[in-house]
Amino acid sequence: MSDFDAIDSLLDAVGPQAELPPCQVRRELRERARLSKAQVARALGVSPSTLSGWESGRDPAGEVRTKYAYLLDGLNAKLATETETKTMAEPAAERPVASGTAAAAVTCTSSPEVGQDEDEVELLAVPEPCVLCGRPAEQRVAGFAQHLDPSDCQATPVETPKPEPAAPSTQAHEPRTVRPPRPAGGKGTAPRGRAFQEPSGPADLIHEAVHAVLAEHRGDVEAASAVLLKRAIPDAMRLLDETRKGARYDVIAHPWIPDILKKQTSRGADQIWEARPKWTRPELPPGKHEVTALDINGAYLSALKTHLPLGQLEHSTGFAHDRRRAGVHLITPPAWEHDAVLPNPIGQRDEPGPLWVTEPTLRLLLRLSGPKHGLCEPPQIHESYTSGATENLLEKFRIALKDARDTAIADGDGLTFEYVKAMYSKFVSTMGESNYNRELYRPDWMHIIRSQAFANLWMKALKAHDAGLTVVRAMGTDELHVIGDWRRVFPEGRSVTEVKVKDTYTAGTGTEAGTGQEQ
Incomplete structure (x- = not known):
């Protein structure tokens, strides 16, 4: 050329x-x-x-x-x-009645979201704005007005029924369908991007992908692993699409996002504080102790079950917290007086004053301030960006990944195990501002899921403390160090409801506090 x-x-x-x-x-x-x-x-x-x-x-x-x-x-x-x-x-x-008249009303039905009870649907005498699209809705679900059918969340006219196939005719006046001219190069040009095939089920997508790549590389596990890890993000999105079929709510992939959820610079961070724990007990009881570093299995996988906002985030002010909504909140956190035995629920933060936290962090603080625990005062809520929420938005997706993970462990299938792990971990980490996943831009979800993983770890620390174990360290989403008979508190194993031993070391009088280096 x-x-x-x-x-x-x-x-x-x-x-x-x-x-x-x-x-x-x-x-x-x-x-x-x-x-x-x-x-x-x-x-x-x-x-x-x-x-x-x-x-x-x-x-x-x-x-x-x-x-x-x-x-x-x-x-x-x-x-x-x-x-x-x-x-x-x-x-x-x-002829059909024009759209918008009473006679054109259409009754919509849809399969309920996982975990939703049909009895929660309340018919409204007077339509109220839908929490997702703002247009009038005639039902209220779990306390807020919304359309039961995703297609009703737009101003969609009544569908025109297709005419019955007519008998062949040679009349000159018979109308014909006129198609627009095909774009240049269109014929025979395969569309770029992922080619979606009709899968037989969410779980089969994972196993079919592994078997196909293994066959392509003639059983070379190392080569197959490299390919599967590169495909983890698009394959996770395909699995999400499959598990959302028939669900009540559409996944809104690219909503409007407030400035607090946008990066301040190209390499900087946004304004959301995830409350990541990085805590070590300042003093141990007298004597030498055997410390066990526990590894929490599938931390991000378990955190997919969390309250996620459905529609566009809306701004509000005031101290009230609506449990039917979820998002991010500007709060003044309460004083924490238990740092000698338990980490601060908002993590290690040097600057005092208000900060933006996610839904799981706020709910954790509210729970700890309640009568059951009474560990702190309630946080002060100044303003929020929230939307109507459900805890089950990603539940089918989570279960499909969990089942594939459990099967891989039972079969000793390390290839599938690492592939599934990459799918859910990369799914979480790339749904914000990432060049690796442009199909889903939900930085609010990313922060919420990661914060849910931190909150889950914190609750395990509290469970250990309440059971009489000495909590020595809590790190990130999956590392908890304790002294004592932890097996009576936590089941041991590799499932997401179990923990496994990551390391053991000695700490206490005459030794420096161990670091729990991984073996």
Whole structure:
């Protein structure tokens, strides 16, 4: 290729981008054509979560934008023709009532979210704004108004029924569907990105991926492991898409995010404090002691069960905490007077005054200030960014990963075990501002899940302390050092409900406090 040919290629690539209709229209066209997100995403070579973003405010770019515009133009032309055909064929008295009238009301049904009780649905005499989209909803679930069907969370007109197939006709006036011209190079061009196949089930996705990669590399475990670890993020997103099928709520992949959740500089951090514990007991009881460093299994996997905000975060002020909502909160933490025996629930923080914390940290402080524990005063809440929440949003996703992990342990399958571990750990770590996962931008979820893992570790420290063990150290999400018979408090094993020994060392009089180096 000559220099001029290369320049011509660049000029061709810089041409004007294909025009796209507004987000609401994109969704209306797909739903009126009775196409699922999975069908459209598969045709375009993207994930259903990415398509959700395009129907909620984001715009694609490059080649996939041209293909998406071609699809929408085709749907628009086809649906317009079908509507015209039906209008000409029906008597005026039988034509459908216009959208927006009482006679056009549609009763929606949907399978409930995992853990949701159907009895929690309350019919409203007067519609109230939906907590997700703000449009009128006629039901209240778990105390807040919302649509039961995700499709109702947009101003979607009543679907036009497809006409019955007509007998072949040679009449010249018969209307025909006119498709837009195919984009240049469109025929025979496979869409880029992930090719989604219809899976047989969430658990099978993991096992099929491992078996396929092993077969491709002729049983070379090391080579297969390298490939699977690189695929961990897109495969986790595919698993998420599969486990969300039939769920009550859509995963909003790219919502509006307040400035406190955005990085202040390219390499800096946002303003959220995750309360990561990094604590060592200042003094041990007299004498020498055998300390056991316990490893908490699947800390991030267990933390996927946490209260996650569903819709766009909304700002509020005041001291009240609504347990039906979740998000981030500006609080003044209470004084902590038990640092000699237990870590501070907000972690090691030098600066006094208010700070932004996540939902799990706030709920932990409120729990510890309650009558059962009475370990501190309640935190002062100044302002919050929250949305209606559910604890079960990622529950099917978590269970699929947990089951695959348990099976891998039982079978001694180290390859699948490391693959599953990479899927959930990288899923959590890349859903913020990351170049490795552009299908999900939820820094609020990332902070909340990680903080839930810290809160889970803190509660294990409290459980050990209440059972008479001496808590020596608590670090990160999965490391707890104790003195005493810990087996009567924690079951030993490799499941996510068990702990395993990471190290043992001697500490106390005549020795320096051990560091618990991993063996």
